[in-house]
Amino acid sequence: MDIKDFIAPFAVWKRAFEKPFTVKKPIDERPGAPRYRGFHINDADKCVGCGTCEAICMNRAIDLVPVEGRDAKEGDSGLRPRVDYGRCCWCALCVDICPSGSLNMSNEYVWIDSDPDVFRYTPGVEPKPWDGSALGYRRAEGYRLLDGTRVPMPELDHHEAVKSFLELVRGWSREQAEKEADRCVSCGLCIASCPAHMEIPGYIKAVRDGDLETGLRLLYQTNPFPEACGRICTHRCEEACSIGTDGDPVAIRWLKRYIADQVELADYSKALPRKEASSGKRVAIVGAGPGGLSAAYYLALLGHEVTVHEKDEAAGGMLRYGIPEYRLPYPALDKDIGYIESLGVKIERGAPVGEGRSLASLRERFDAVFLSTGLPAAYGLDVPGEKHPRVLDGVAVLAAATRGQVLGLGARVAVVGGGNVAMDAARTALRNGASVDILYRRREEDMPADPDEIREAKAEGARLVEKAIPLEVKDAGGKARFVWNEATMVQKEAGKRPVPEPIPGAIHEEIYDSVISAIGQGPELSYIAEADGVEIRRFKPVVDRDGLATAAGKAPVFAGGDLVNDRKDAISAIADGHRAASAIDRLLSGKGA
Amino acid sequence: MRRQNEHVIPPETRATPDLSSGKYLVMWQGPQHPGITGNMSLRLVADGDTVVDCETHVGYLHRGFEKLMERRLWMQNFPLVCRIAVPEPDFNEYCYAAALEELAGVTVPEKAVWLRTLSLEMIRLASFLMWIGGQAGAFGHGTIAQWSVTMRDYVLDLFEELSGGRIYHMYIIPGGVRGDVPDGFLDHVLETMQVIKKNLDDIELVMFHNAVFKMRAVGLGYIPPDWVDKYGITGPNARSAGVARDLRKDLGYLAYPQLDFKLITGGRSDAFERAELRLAEMYQSIDLIRQIVARMPKDGPFRERLPNPLHWKIPAGETYVAAECTRGEYGFYVVSDGGDKPRRVAVRGPSYTHAVSVMERLVRGVNIADVAGLMVSLHTYPPEIER
Amino acid sequence: MNTASFQETLDFAIGRERAAVEFYRELTGKAAFAAQKSALAEFMAMEEGHVAMLTGMKSRGAVNLSPGAAVDLGLARRLAAEEEPTAAMDFQDILVAAIKKEERSGDLYRSLVAAALDPDVKAIFERLEAEESRHKRYFEELYETQVARDN
Amino acid sequence: MNELAKELAARYGARDWHDRRGDLSSTVVDPIRLHDTLAWLKDSAGYAHLSFATAVDNIERGVFTLTYTVRNHEQGHSLMVHADVDRANPVVDSIHLLWGQGWTYQREMKEWFGIDFPGSPRVDEEFVLEGWEGPPMMRRDFDSLAYSDATYEGRPGRVTHDPATRMQERLYPEAGK
Amino acid sequence: MSDKKIIPAPLANEGLPPDERGLFCDAAPREYEPARGIMEDFANWARSESLWILGFGTGCGAIELRPLMTSRFDMYRYGIQPRPTPRQSSVFVIGGYASVKTLKRIVRSYEQMMGPKFVVALGSCTINGGMYWDSYNTIKRIDQYIPVDVYITGCMPRPEALLAGFQELKKIIRAGRAEGQNEYARNFEWFKANQKKVIKDWNMPDYNW
Amino acid sequence: MEPTLLGRIGYAFLSLFVITNYGLLLIGSMARISAKVQGRVGQPVYQPYIDIIKSSVKRNAISHGIMFYLGPVFRLAGGVGTYMFIPAVFGSVVFRNFSDSGDLLLVMYFIFFGQLGMALGAGEGGHPYSAIGVSRGLAQMTAFEVPFALSVIAVAIQYGTLDINAIVGAQQGGFLNWTLFTNPLAVVAAIIAFLGMSMHNPFSVVIAPQEIPIGPPTEYQANLLGMLQTNRAIFNGAKLVLYMNLFFGGATNILVMVVKTFLIYFINVFVGQAFPRFRTDQSIRFFLGVPTLIGIASVIIAAV
Structure with a gap:
């Protein structure tokens, strides 16, 4: 200790002459x-x-x-x-x-x-002084807890893809699927958007946990077509996905496919619920499409004896005849149908209802009938010359492709329409070596087809002609000369979608080997007689919430699928089938309506 | 006034004073007592002015962190851990994050490594600044505390700018950090360091060249070097006893191996030297912060992408990650059973040994007036004892 | 406007609507199955409703139809329905026939408007034309949403 | 480090040596030999610094796994010594004579897990709790939330809704009928 | 107030060693009528301008009291200063969560304070358990155990927020609404029952003012 | 003109009132000066008033027996007593108090009296820290009384009287007549003792918040605390006036008194801000060391 130790401390007083540290206010x-x-x-x-x-x-x-x-x-x-x-x-x-x-x-x-x-x-709802504050904590750029990017799905290269009908989407490995499943936050917003209200967070969790049997069971709770839906579902769920609000939505469809793909058909019975004891009731189903077979599955599960009447030589309906092989390979579809059949569902193939096998007779023989005949008839172009032999109908082309018939579309093909059928037809034509123009009355963004489909069709080489109003098909030496009027989109009424307005004089024409019309399909309802008492309005059976069509007489008639609903996709048909099955079961087992 | 190096080492075994003799005064120091660091208490038995026996009582801040962590997802624990040591939360964040990254096999980007080093070094400085105020205050010198707590506040301002929080920064998140430095931040750091260094010079002059402070602190609370292993003493307390251990050197975590700094040791091992040593470490911290600012990579990612925190599962395993905080070895022992929640997280706070077993022994034979000063000179934070 | 010409004009319009009812009745005769019949019956009922509406106006002596023409979606003009619907007619055929019929009515009223000398009669025809355009619009929209969904 | 593993295996039957990290390994000994192992590590192998001691409740296996982490500062290596003690009768030798802070850890383990260390100072005293009547709270079968809900009154008026359920109620109430 | 059944409080000073009982009062707490009119206003003004905080850092919240009582924020200029003994303090700052062990000391310190006394509760933990909502050792609502005048939310509330809280407290005191002492006396049995429900080893005097 | 006894009592009250207010303001302003050193603004100068009012309007108070009450009363009596026998302003009728009725010894007795009374009362509080604080206080007082007494003796010897008025009178006529210059050693010893007496650092061992919060007044509250706070102002004032009278030539008007006492008090703050606190034993050893030697030297010088 020296003298400094007595003097130095007084240095504190230096601070007294400096500015205080204190913040004033x-x-x-x-x-x-x-x-x-x-x-x-x-x-x-x-x-x-x-x-x-x-x-x-x-x-x-x-x-x-x-x-x-x-x-x-x-x-x-x-x-x-x-x-x-x-x-x-x-x-x-x-x-x-x-x-x-x-x-x-x-x-x-x-x-x-x-x-x-x-x-x-509740921030943003109850007003507070700090609402709208520009400063404050925000996520740093490049920093997220959740992954906004989807795991890429391996797909065939487009140049390769167009050469064959091999399945385009290859499916995920376990690692990829688990990584994608990890992106899900299990919020469940998707469930409401799914027509079948599938337990989506549940089966995604099953993927995450590697418990695919649980996953499969959850899938089959509401949907007996996981293989098919895992490939071609319109996945409205993904539009609702909360992750999709700022990033790629979780690939729910691919995850579903992953589960179904990974479980062998032989193992299905281990994972899935067993059939209940036979009820002794018999149900007839008309149409072996997704709607009909779903109803068949759930009814069979509940112990009813189910017979499905199918006009075509194979079951699957539009899934088989409307969707090309490269999107939904037949083995995958057969797996779904195979499991349904394994429950004892009888499918009578090549057995159209109508002459000789009338609806009335079904109602005689069965305790309930479910109609799910879909929309098999293509609507025509309805322009002069639509009956030209080179004007083909899209649904028929796809069905022919399924049947393995020679299509003979020629080298230059026009596809008229913007729906999924149009895309499928166009891509089928591409795979048949044709060069394809897709003509659509409105713009690309108005097209009802899946954006993915449009993207892929274009990538595979289809040319998209937008705002083309078909005017006429003329004959050009056996080929079809397709005439259309270029249009401009006019917003005629506020709040409605713009209307294509022909530009006077902007008439184009092109010669095609084939013109495939795919503007829409209608039902085939000639088998319903007036005597059946099924109320029909504008070519749709009128049904209640359960799918019960108002019908007089014997066994109750239910209807569902594209025939009835407006969504006109497989998953809605499946939902209808399930709903009708439950209702039929309630009715038959007397559990009350 | 005791002469230097004339140390009294309290006996290892506890005397059992006969309290009914009327000769002794039993006294509680704390939890409500200005001379106690944090919320803990000492039960002192005094013979006249001299403490003959001491029992520490902790648990006033026990929140059951280790139990709570077993109930929460790996990522949900991230906001929780920093609360374990209030004045120096970042070490919890770092140790926890590093343990998880090790178990999950995640590598942290370079930029995050530097930002973590920066925040750890800044909080070391802040914690020391708070301590020095306490040390001076424990001997009755309030002025130093007034200055140094303000200096600490300047560091907290930096943290607020960097992380958005003053006390609980929650900046070091498993996988990296939560954000890059804002514009102009590094300049603010350097300016603040300048201010703090100037103030530290004043503090050194006033506090360390102070006759009364020397009279109080020199010779107080001598820790013999062989206690270091015996009692698990770490940090400045160990270094002051002449044991050259600094995990920043020994473990070489984060960017420390790339930084240029010397290990500071002493040998006199009393309250005064411990204070001096910590002062030197504060200067060292300022220097390190300047080095970090100069050498930190400008760009690059600051966080490695991790799985969805809601379902993050960590492979089964166990690890122990330690870091050198102001008080010594701060460590997290993390056990995973492969699930989405920890199996067990145990926290090793340096105060655990310093404030309990070392404190109890050191206090014996000390004047009541010196208990506060001695306790502060061990630099302890009760919450990390009881968690 | 003299009462007589008012009565005359409305009678003409009622006649048109009656003809439309007949048109659908005729089609119903051709129909083969329930779905066709129900659709035709619906449209027929609609026309009968128009008859009733016009008759009511006639007896009240005032035409209270909105003069605003509906937006032309431009379908009718290009739809080709050369042939009359047959027993196999589907919803598209029926709708096209309906649209064409409404279009023809509209065209007729348009020419009447051009020909009418009496401004009051002209006004009535204008209103009737607008009414027909609304009917056409109704069918066009049905066509767009129910038939040509993909176009 | 393998030499140490061998030596420990030979002397004390240590097994399951794992190198967790370059400077961190773990091994398992029988609880009965725990004290001797630690004493040897401290006195003869240079592992003089006890970083911490704690326990993990492995309720599935019916044991408490004790963990003593010791560090050899000269070699820069830490070793975690584990020992499984029976959950039903958890009694372990005290190490308070080896390390001066050992008794604190033991007091903590006694209170938190119910593991007894006979002879350890103040081991039966309350450590962080006061008037605790429940079971040792760090045991896995003690439910903290249930205890908290039963003991400490929360503020009423909180209610939450599940988005999926809510959407079902509002958008498709008929499903799941 | 909760409709919980009130357990009658045991005898005064039960649980204390007999030789210590004499150190504490035996009278039950009672309510104090405020003075009339301007006298009370004046008294309240003085109370509000001279807030002496009990220097008991019960939780993390104490950490932000340091900057407040030192030069950066300098609470002295607002008439606020720390006081080391409950006898002389008028404001009790509950620094966040209270473990059961601390709660016992809080109650005792609170009772030792002379009225009128005020309580400022910091952070979410005092309002509804905060982040320790599921802990077995921390209470969720401090107002079950002692009356609270002002809550400052945050985790931790910054010194500025604390300061704003004290300003609010001043307003409340001046308005004559800070009657925590009387509230405590009025609902004494309810408070005691709550306290004793949580604090299992009750070895402190019931009457301690 | 010599006032009547009643008049003198009236003047005494006036004088007491003035010194109380002065003492309070002095405490307030010193707090502000200290704050300045600490880099802050500090409490308002009038804060001590509010504190006293606040303490006095507390609604309830707790007692620990009769001696507990008497403690602050004794202390206040000590403070008032000290002041009453010192002339605050030399030659003033109003501020001469009863300085002609008592001498230095009486004043020193009163200084002690307050402390002892406090000791009795605080001991009754039952708080261990009160007891420790009291013992510390008494021990330190005993120690600083030595240099203080020595310097008082030196002054008494120097001026040949114990009458404060006479001592002040002897210092009139220029600052060189002040004891400060006539017997600097005595002043140094007394000032050091004064540091101890004022409980500022490094001699603040009695209330030492970090050690024995806050010593004797631990249990005091409400109006009793108000009384202690008031006394602090009076007692401070009294001591300052005493020092001014003994060593700094007294004051002939109130302004001089204010300036001188302020500066004397400032010495406390000046030292107090720079140093931490002694331990009690260090403090005692300190007083019995150099200051005592200085005191002895001053006595010798005065005697020789």
Whole structure:
């Protein structure tokens, strides 16, 4: 210890002549940093109420609550997160994980009250002073807890693909499937959008856990066509997927396919529920498409004896005759149908209902009838010259392809229409070595076909001619001279889709070997006689919620599938089949309507 | 005033004072006591002014972290761990993240490594600044605390800018960090370091060249070198006893092997030297922060993509990850049974030994007035004892 | 406007609608199965409704039809229905026939508008033309949503 | 490090040597030889620093796995010594004479797991808890949430909704009938 | 207040060693009528401008009291200062979660404070359990055990928020609404029952003012 | 004109009122100066008033027996007593108090009296820290009394009287007549003792918050605490006036008194901000060391 030790301490007084450290008005002067994790803000319009924030919150600080003026709709549960500030720890994991990116934080941090019950609120719904704050915690660029990118699906190269009918999509390996399944947050928003309301989060979890038998069981709960749906489903679920709000939606369809592909048919019976004891009731089903066979599956499972009447020589309906092999290989379809048949479902092939096998006679012989005859008849172009021999109908072309007939489409083919049938026809034609023009009355974005299908058709070499209004088909030495009028899209009425308006004089024509018309299909209803008492309106049997068609007389008649519903896809037909099966079962077993 | 090097080493075995004799005064220091670091308490038995026996009582802050962690998903534990040591939360975040990354086989991007090093070094500095105020305050010198806590606050401002949080930064997330540095942040760091260094110079002058402080601290709480292994003493307490151990050197984690710094050791091993050593480490921290700022890669990813946190499963295994915090060896022992939640997470806080077994022994024979100063000179944080 | 010409004009219009009813009745005769009949019956009922509506207007002595013409979706003009529907007619055939019929009515009223000298009669014809365009629009929309879904 | 593994195996029957990391290994000994193993490691093998000691409840196997992590600072290597003790009768030799802080860990394990260390100072005293009446709370079969819900009153008025259920209620209530 | 059945409080100072009983009061707490009119306003003004915080850092929240009481935020200029003994303090800052062991000390310290006394609760943990909502050792709502005047949410609330909280407390005191002491006396048995339900080894005096 | 006894009592009350307020403001302003050193703004100068009002309007209070009550009363009596026998302003009628009725010894007795009374009361509080604080306080007081007494003796010898008025009178006529210059050693010893007496660092062992929070007044609250706080102002004022009178030439008007006492008090703060606190034994050893030697030297010088 020296003298310095007595003198040096007085250096403290230096500070007395400097500026104090004190912040003059701390409350006003010090807003939170631009990244400060303050109170929550939520863009309630962007939010889809998926509840992922609730799931990640380790404090259980978040509740999902219904809010005024926001009902559930497809892809939005209508619920919004409500934060309990008696729980929150401001870790912002909810912000990091929010699939839509709607949940964020402001940099406001002062909230004081003597009432402890007020510290709860629904950000973005209950107005707060910090709403719309520009500063505050946001996810850093390039930083996400969830993966917004889908695992790429291995596909055949388009140049290769177009050479054969080999399946285009190869399916995932276990690792890929598990990685994709990992992206799911199990919010369940998708379930409502699926016509069959499949237990999607459940089977995705099964993929994640590697428990495919559970997965298969969950699939078969509502859908006995996992192989087919895993390939060709219109996957409306993916449109509702919360991950898709800011990124690629989870590839639900491919995961379904993965489960079905991985389980051998021989192992199905181990995973799936057993048939119930025979009820002694007999059900007739007309049409062995997805709707009919689904009904058959569930009815058989419930112990009813089911006979399916199919006009074609093979079962599957549009799945077989309407969808080309490269999208849905026949072995996959046969696997689905095979399992249904293995339950004892009798499928009478080549047995159309109509002459000699009337609906009335079915109603005599069976306890209930389910009609699922779909839309087999193509509508014509309805332009002058539509009866030209080179004007073919898309459905027929696809069916012929399925039957392995020589199509003889020629080298230059026009496909008129923008639906999936048009795409399938175009790609079938491509695979037959033709060069293909797809003519569509509106724009590409208006096309009802799957975006994937359009993309692939184009990639395989089809030329898309938009805004082409067919005018006439003329003969050109055995070939068809197709005349169309170029159109411009006019927004004629607010709120409705624009109408193609022909541009005067902009007439084009082209000579094709074949013109495939694929503008739409209609039902074949001639087998329903007036005496059957089935009410039909605008070529659709009128059914109630269960699929029961109002019918007088003996056995009840149910109807479903494309024949009845407006969605006109396989999954809706399957849903109809399932629903009708349950209703039939209730009716037959007397469990009440 | 004790002369230097004339150390009294308290006996290993506890005397059993006859409390009914009326000769002793039993006294609780804490939990509500300004001379206690954090919320814990000492039961002192005093003979006159001299403490003859001491029992530590902890658990006032016990929240059952290790149990709670077993109930939460791997990622959900990330906000929880930082609460274990309030003044120095980042070490929890780092050890937990590093243990998970090791078990899951994740490699952290270079940029994240540097940002982690930066935040660990910054929190070391902040924690030391808080401690030095406490050390001066424990001997009654309030002015230093007024300055140093403000300096610490400047570091917290940096954290707020970097991570969005003042106390709980929750910045080091498994896989990397949660964000890159904001614009101008590194300049702010350097400016702040300049301010802190200037203030540290003042503190050194006032506190370490202070006759009264020396009288109080020199010779107080001598820790013999052989206690280091015997009691599991780590950090500045061990280094002051002349044992050259610093996990930053020994384990070479994060970017420390690429940084240029010397291990600081002492030998007199009393409260005064421990304080001096920590002061030197504060200067070292400032230097390290400057080095990190200079050498940190400018670009690059800052987080490795991990599986969906809602279903993240970590392969079965166990590991122990340690890091050198201001008090010594801070470690996380993590056991996974292959599930989406930890099987067991055990936290090793350096205060566990310092504040309980070492403290109990060191306090014996010390004047009551020195208990606070001695306790602070061990630099302990109760929450990491009881978790 | 004198009462007589009002009565006359409406009678003419009612006649047109009656003819339409007949048109559908005739088609129903050709129909082979229940679905066709129900569709035709629906359209026929619609026309009968028009007859009733016009008759009502006639007795009230006022035409309260909106003058706003419906948007022309442009389908009718290009749809080719050269042949009369047959027993095998499907929904498309029936709709096309309906659309064509409405189009013809519209055309007729349009020419009447052009020919009418009495401005009041002209106004009635204009309104009737608009009414027919709305009918046509109704069928066109049905066609778009139910038949040519993919076009 | 394999020499050490061999030596430990020969001396104390240590088994299941795993190199977890370059500087971290683990091994298993019988609980009865735990004290001797640690004493030897401390005194003869240079593993003088006890980083921590804790236990893991392996309820499926009916054991508590004790973990003592010791570090050899000279070689820069840490070793985790495990020992499985019977969950039904968890009694282990105390190491408080080996390391001065050992008794604290043992006191903690006694309170948190119910593992007894006869002879360890203050081992029967409460450590972090006060007036605890439940079972040792770090045991896997103790449910913290259930205890908390039963003991500490929360603030009422919280209710949450499951998005999928909610959507079913609002959009397709008929399903699942 | 909860409709929980109230267990009658045991005899005063039960649980204390006999020789220590004399150190504590035997009278039950009672309510104190505020003075009339301007006198009470003046008293409340003085109370609000001289807030002495009990220096008991019960939880993490104490960490943000340090900056507040040192030069950066300097709470002294608002008439707020820490006080090391409950006898002289008027404000109890509950620094977040309270473990059962701490709660016991909180209750005792609170009772030792002289009225009017005020309680400021920091952080989510005091409101509804915070992040320790499922812990076996922390209570969820502090208002079950002692009356609270002001809650400041946050984890941790920043010093500025604390300061704002104290300003709010001042307003409440000046408005004469900070009657926690009387509330405690009024619902004494309810509070005691709650406390004793949680604190299993009750070895402290019931009456301690 | 000599006022009547009643008048003198009235003046005494006025004087007491002034010194109380002055003492409070002094405490307030010193707190602000300390704050400045600590880099902050500090409490308002009038804060001590609010604190006292606050303490006095506490709704309930707790007692630990009659001596517990008497502690602050004794202490206040000590403070008032000390002040009453010192002339605050030399030659002033109002501020001369009863300085002609008592001498230095009486004043020193009163200084002790307050401490002892406090000791009795605090001991009654039952808190161990009170007891420790009291013992520390008494021990330290005994120690600093040595240099203080020595310097008082030196002054008494120097001026040949114990009458404070006379001592002040002797220092009039220019600052070179101040004891500070006539007997600097005595002043140094007394000032060091004064540091101890004022409980500022490094001699703040009695209330040492980090060690024995906060010593004797631990159990005091409400109006009793208010009384202690008031006394602190009076007692401080009294001591400062005493020092001013003994060593710094007294004051002939109130302004001089304010300036001088402020500066004397500032010495405390000046030292206090720079140093931590002694341990009690160190403090005692300190007082019995150099300051005592200085005191002895001053006595010798004065005697010789």
